[in-house]
Amino acid sequence: MTKHAALWNPLANDSHPAGWISSDAITLSNLIRQGIQPSPLMVCSGGTSSRCAADGLWTLDLRARHRQLVISEAGDEVEIGAGLSMAEVLEGLQTRGRSIPVGLSTLPGSGFVLTGGISPLSRSQGLAMDHIVGLRGVWGNGDFFELSAPVSPHEEQQQWRGLLGAAPFLAIVTAIRLRTQELTPLVIWRSIGSAQQLSIAMEVAEQWNHSASLQWTWNERIELFIVCFANDAAAIKAVESLKTRLGQCAESSMTMVPGQHAQPPFGTLARSTALQGRIHTEIVSRLGPAWGQRWPALMAELEQLMRRRPHPGCQISAQQLGGKSSQVPVSRTSFLHRDAIWKPWCTATWSAGDTKGRDRALEWLWQTNNLVSDYCPGAHLAQIHPHLSCHKAELHDAFQDWLPGLNQLKTHHDPHGLLPPL
Ligand SMILES: Cc1cc2nc3c(=O)[nH]c(=O)nc-3n(C[C@H](O)[C@H](O)[C@H](O)COP(=O)(O)OP(=O)(O)OC[C@H]3O[C@@H](n4cnc5c(N)ncnc54)[C@H](O)[C@@H]3O)c2cc1C
Structure with missing residues (x-):
């Protein structure tokens, strides 16, 4: 049982859990075998979702003990502890000119990778989950596992399939091995559009067959947020052509950033004042x-x-x-x-x-x-x-x-x- 660092998610942070567990995999397995009550056990990695801590339940806080980041010699793989945030993973990989596709914010932790991991780069690099090549952790019954991406259909493939997308219901993943991508500069266009302009942008984006992706958020205003690789001439041309087709858009800006670790915040243009x-x-x-x-x-x-x-x-x-x-x-x-x-x-x-x-x-x-x-x-x-x-x-x-x-x-x-x- 430990004191815990604040959770990013305010609902979870305001809850009153029975207590906090911060342990290595061996102690965790022992605790599970002795019985953790009441259940279910909450699991917190990035602490960004509403259900990583809850009233009267225990929370396993992965952030304290599971923090390793080990890059392979060639740089093409990385093993991360499940308590690292995506910002920390990108920071570690950046030193070797590598990256993984992360979401619209780098705040989330390994829950992002394990539940899919939809990135503005997923159209050209796949989901974050598609980069997983190995998983280590403890099943809900206390047994340890260490799995590698299966090469042929056999029994373990079911376990692998289960963990990739449904891990929160089955196991506590303590370490993830991921394939990495070359760190590549990005071009990001942000702007405010009308509902009509959003319609046009969506219609055009559905035809795209390059690295560009459209994100939008609709609050007091509608924010458009397009990301593509800076070295993808076809994508940049398509974004320029969409800009021309949309005409006047408020607060329009096009920026080039060295990678997702430097991407501008998504969604902040959609409100004129903070809540x-x-x-x-x-x-x-x-x-x-x-x-x-x-x-x-x-x-x-x-x-x-x-x-x-x-x-x-x-x-x-x-x-x-x-x-x-x-x-x-x-x-x-x-x-x-x-x-x-x-x-x-x-x-x-x-x-x-x-x-x-x-x-x-x-x-x-x-x-x-x-x-x-x-x-x-x-x-x-x-x-x-x-x-x-x-x-x-x-x-x-x-x-x-x-x-x-x-x-x-x-x-x-x-x-x-x-x-x-x-
Ligand atoms: C600002 C922001 C931006 C986001 N952008 C995107 C985006 O672009 N694309 C996208 O796909 N998602 C996005 N998300 C959603 C986010 O990726 C998911 O909610 C993710 O599950 C959060 O993971 P976490 O580790 O930060 O959160 P947590 O709240 O710590 O965990 C989330 C859930 O996963 C389970 N879990 C976490 N780690 C483990 C583990 N190691 N083993 C077993 N179970 C575990 C927990 O039980 C918990 O229920 C965003 C979220 C935020 C807050």
């Missing part, structure tokens, strides 16, 4: 195909929902997939929705302690999620919600016909439900 007070949030994420002709109808309904949002922090965002992220066989990982082109996510926000405000925000979240689900049938479990009514439906939408296989793994490797339920 006041202590804010709690829940986020649900969907995955789905190109929206094409269906987008105007969806946009009209989203406009209505945005007008009725119960708190100024409630927002809808999306990031673009496709390309490399769609080339991994569905049966290889628990990230099933390989055909997804868009990952929209909805953020419900309320002031800490305002229970009515929480109810209103969650009601808005369910309405928005229902609407978006018609267009994006898949769920992305980047945030897990065993404490909310959507949990069962989200599991079904994330894992579909692989859910029985995961339940079988859970029966075997976490029979007493130490980790969140499937």
Whole structure:
């Protein structure tokens, strides 16, 4: 049991856990065998999700003891402790001119990699998860594991598949071995657009077949955020041509950065003023195909929902997939929705302690999620919600016909439900 460092996620940080565990894998395995009660055990790596700590439950804090970063001699692989943030991983790799594709923020920890890891670079480099070549840790039953990416179909492939995308339900991963990428400068265009300009940008982006990806967030205003490799002439030409087609966009800026460690913040342009007070949030994420002709109808309904949002922090965002992220066989990982082109996510926000405000925000979240689900049938479990009514439906939408296989793994490797339920 240890004192813990603050958690980035305010909801988790404001919770009152039974206590904190910070141990190496051997002590963890012993503790599990002795029995940790009450369960489920919460697991915290980056501490950025709402469910890494909760009232009355124990939290395993990986940030204190699992911090190694070992780069292979050739630089093409790295082993990271599961307590490092993506910022720390990028910082370590940068010294060797290497990188991995991380998300729109470098704050998240290994939960980002293990739940998929959708990056603005995923269209050309794949998901962060697609870079995993080895995993080490402790199953929910206390057994140790050390697995390498399987080369042929055999029993262990099921375990591998389970851990890549559903690890939070099965095991505690303490170390991850990843393939690295060459660190390459990026060009990033940010701007404020109207709903009409967003429509045009989405229509154009759905045709892209190079490294450019479109991200957007819709709050008080709509922020457009496009990322591509600085050495990808076709992508830069496409971004320039989109800029011309969109015409006047407020606060437009094009920057070149040496890599994702230096990418500008995403989402800050969408609000003119910062939110006041202590804010709690829940986020649900969907995955789905190109929206094409269906987008105007969806946009009209989203406009209505945005007008009725119960708190100024409630927002809808999306990031673009496709390309490399769609080339991994569905049966290889628990990230099933390989055909997804868009990952929209909805953020419900309320002031800490305002229970009515929480109810209103969650009601808005369910309405928005229902609407978006018609267009994006898949769920992305980047945030897990065993404490909310959507949990069962989200599991079904994330894992579909692989859910029985995961339940079988859970029966075997976490029979007493130490980790969140499937
Ligand atoms: C600012 C911000 C930007 C983001 N941008 C993106 C993005 O661009 N793309 C994207 O895909 N996602 C993005 N996310 C979502 C984020 O990647 C997920 O919520 C991720 O699960 C967070 O991981 P964490 O380690 O930081 O969080 P934590 O809250 O510590 O962990 C998240 C969950 O994963 C489980 N978990 C964590 N580590 C382990 C482990 N080692 N073994 C077993 N279970 C574990 C925990 O039980 C917990 O439920 C973003 C989140 C934030 C806050």
